[in-house]
Amino acid sequence: MARRYDVTNPGARARCRHEGGEGSLWVWISPHTPNVIQIDTPTVYNRTRWTVEQARELWSVLDSAIRASELS
Numbered sequence: 681m682a683r684r685y686d687v688t689n690p691g692a693r694a695r696c697r698h699e700g701g702e703g704s705l706w707v708w709i710s711p712h713t714p715n716v717i718q719i720d721t722p723t724v725y726n727r728t729r730w731t732v733e734q735a736r737e738l739w740s741v742l743d744s745a746i747r748a749s750e751l752s
Contacts, residue, residue: 714752
C-alpha cells in the first residue's frame with residue numbers, strides 16, 4: 681500500500697537530484713483550487729533525474745494529492 685502524504689499547503693516533499701545537485705520538489709493542493717495539483721520544482725530546466733525509489737516516492741505523493749482532490 682502506498683504511503684499517505686499530507687498535500688495541504690505547504691505540501692509533501694519528494695527528494696530528487698537536479699543539475700544543481702540534491703534537492704526536492706513540493707506537491708500540494710490549495711484549499712482555494714482543490715482540483716489543481718501544484719508541483720514546485722527546484723529547477724526551470726526540467727532536467728530532474730529520479731532514481732527508481734525516488735520515482736516511487738513521487739508517485740506515492742502524487743497519488744495522495746489525487747485522492748485528496750477527489751474528496752473535495
